[in-house]
Amino acid sequence: MRIVLVGPPGAGKGTQAAFLAKNLAVPHIATGDLFRANMSQGTALGQQAKEYMSAGQLVPDEITIGMAKSRMAEPDASGGFLLDGFPRNIAQAQALDAHLEETGQKLDAVLDLEVPEDEVVRRIAGRRICRNDSSHVFHVEYKAPKTPGVCDVCGGELYQREDDREETVRKRLEVYHSETEPIIDHYKAQGLVTTISALGAVDEVTQRAMSALRRD
């Protein structure tokens, strides 16, 4: 299956993607995680992305689209993938459409996670991620690690993302409404969108997502 996951910052895209990708046996491709991995490795791409990410702005399309396309071209993604955080504006959605057409692939579904803004703010404020791998995600209250400050998966140190500061979160939400939300209509026109509530426990949301995907 080829799926796009969309939703505001802190909606739980990364959290759900980890379970969904496992259930569907496809790789979880998160552009935010790819940028953070590049940043911690000190690559040129990571350095370019950092200034935009810490300001809560989108990394330019020239950088993002090429990175996403080369990740989708890796062998593990040949049978399908779950995209998280990409596409994030109309130009990226059009570039993805063109890429899929050129490579003879098509999307099966766009899953839209809906969460009220006050919940998003609570989720982001308590989020802690792993220094070794930013897809290892915890929450001080809702998904507390067994040992405070230590990743349950790999033992790495947990920290708060720089872009999770209040004023940057406000900017990210603004960018989500102005740049990313329009892609929902873009995909509605293709009959691909299913909207689910992302409120409730993590496993309840996963169940909702799985049954929405089965219906397609």
Ligand code: AP5
């Ligand atoms: P990215 O890393 O994609 O961040 P985001 O979209 O803002 O999403 P988040 O990672 O903040 O949230 P999430 O929905 O994954 O929530 P999570 O599962 O962690 O992007 C960061 C930046 O990179 C962008 O601002 C931009 O600069 C750049 N970038 C990335 N992609 C780009 C692109 N395509 N183009 C240009 N720039 C790009 O959950 C949040 C918290 O809630 C966690 O603590 C979790 O434990 C908790 N939680 C999750 N589910 C539940 C639940 N059901 N109940 C209670 N708590 C829950």
Ligand code: ZN
């Ligand atoms: Zn870890």
